[in-house]
Amino acid sequence: MTKTTIQDVAERSKVSVSTVSRVLNDHPAVSKKSRERVMRVIEEMNYQPSKLARSLSLNGFDAILIVYTRPSKFAIDNPYFNIIVSAIGAVAEANDFDLILQSSTDEKKEISKTMSMIADKLIKGIILLSSRVDDSLINALLKTNIPVAVVGKLDIKIDHPHIFSVDTDNTRDSNSICRYLIGMGHTRIGCIHAPKNHYVSLDRVQGFCQALKSHNIAIEDDLFMDGGHTVESAYDAALRLLCERQDITAIFATDDIKALGVYQAAKRLSMSIPDDLSVVGYNDYTFSKMITPSLTTMRVPIYDLGIVSATKLFAMIKKGLPESGCIIPTEFKIRDSVKALTE
Amino acid sequence: MTKTTIQDVAERSKVSVSTVSRVLNDHPAVSKKSRERVMRVIEEMNYQPSKLARSLSLNGFDAILIVYTRPSKFAIDNPYFNIIVSAIGAVAEANDFDLILQSSTDEKKEISKTMSMIADKLIKGIILLSSRVDDSLINALLKTNIPVAVVGKLDIKIDHPHIFSVDTDNTRDSNSICRYLIGMGHTRIGCIHAPKNHYVSLDRVQGFCQALKSHNIAIEDDLFMDGGHTVESAYDAALRLLCERQDITAIFATDDIKALGVYQAAKRLSMSIPDDLSVVGYNDYTFSKMITPSLTTMRVPIYDLGIVSATKLFAMIKKGLPESGCIIPTEFKIRDSVKALTE
């Protein structure tokens, strides 16, 4: 069974391929009679034009590319990706675009694959989920003019009309978190953050430090610990942190996954949360309000992040006009993992 | 800036397009001299052949399609999808294939989109993550001969050489779980399961029932409750279950996400786990060993599921020979959420 082509349809409906093509593309110069006949034949033969061939003669394929840093086997329990891809998928479906997923571990390869997809006109837009600092892929994309949505903060130096970013205000929100902790009487606060090459985490740490500074609390290096990306690595980091600085009364984790590690470490050290140690997380995953004690955290509407970035990207693709980036509002969820310190 | 084509390369290296094409495809009939010259020009011009054009004249595009049922906005915290897609992504990258994601909510549309991708030769294989019972997409795929990997159990009636399945033995393992609970002295065991149209959940319930039966424990309808897909819906279900059947001493949840809902419900009712209620989950997500008490659960190596299904799919695509389905081993993780009942 070989595929029905436009030729077959043309023969069967006794018109030329041109006419069939016109019908397919809603060209006005077709008589009502032929249009109906062709339509009927298309229906009968269940004909679907080849996207491949169409894309070759036209201006490319209707697809968008999601680029993300594939996590290691041991760091993939994070639901972030699933949520955001589902959101993007919903928007792509509504726009009748396909979704191509690219998750390289090798940055060089990632860049060359992406650039060749662009040159091939295989994609009409890109959503970048990777949030590495100094991302060389972004630098490569600057030389093109394909619409790009970056989920996460964009380097301030990047100001190209075809690239925009959608993010929450990590710095401001981390500042709030820290002020909240200080307000609850905490002054010796530890911080478990992601590896240094992660934008988001960096911003969160920065906001946290700003708040400390504005309250004249010294920023001591040994209060900060790289907690990696997994519960396990965060657990290790928290354990070390709590042993080295026994005066700590609260910990700010830049992600709920890391907060989970802190919970675990506290348990191991027989410290009770929030009586012996207060904890604040970030993102608000489903499990966060389900663990005991329920986690006080900054709720990030990850799904909305996906919807907004994809919607803007499609607007840009269709209209060809630049979109401005935007900040998605968050919500601080005060639950049971922080206790007021009364000396 | 227009894309460099094979023409440009041919002109610049003073050979015909045929020769360039030969160089690109490692055809032996090219002199060393021209081969080197062409290679240099390709390098110089940074030429990348168009995948689109290549696919059109050859036998299609090098991509595989992942089809999954996109969860609702409120049910996407489940890390399952992320894990499995990451695994598939790794294998696809190694095979230099692209990954197309399809997540329709409308089954009709899903089928027509998938079938047209196949007809277009846009994809060389499919990985089906959806686990609905009586999946009409599978029925449509039966009429083609494209390699399909189903992650999850395949209907016993389906026996086509180009379709295979990779799964754990849900029935057997649920049976084990139930026997374990019975061995710990529990006889009035509740069950929170997924909606009835889910294969996996169905199998788990079945295995659970088998064990009850073989121990001559009556299977009472009101011990089973549909817990939906989210922590919240499972919470509601567990609450109702625990109120209606106050004699229950243990609950089997067919997914750790649902177990989380049970934890929450128990907390609400001031029941202590495991003292007042034992709980067993299924899958073993990261959070499962981190919650208090740590959850006894059946560990499913989701990542391996992805790796194995993708690897087999590629083997099938490359060799053109059928692959047999397989069962991935699991591991029962006994932790702190089940207590032995001593009357």
Place this chain on the structure above:
DNA sequence: ACTCTTTTTGGTACCGCTACCAATATTATA
């Protein structure tokens, strides 16, 4: 009925690549 427009149609080059066949260059053999 006979031009002059306006619709509608068909023919075909092209998108960028591969595959086949024929033509040419090279080398081996007599």
Place this chain on the structure above:
DNA sequence: TATAATATTGGTAGCGGTACCAAAAAGAGT
């Protein structure tokens, strides 16, 4: 050196569409 065999090469017809141009058909005006 002539001839056969082999190694390279170029030309070109697809793959399945679209788009432009010219041809044919239909309608309008006198």
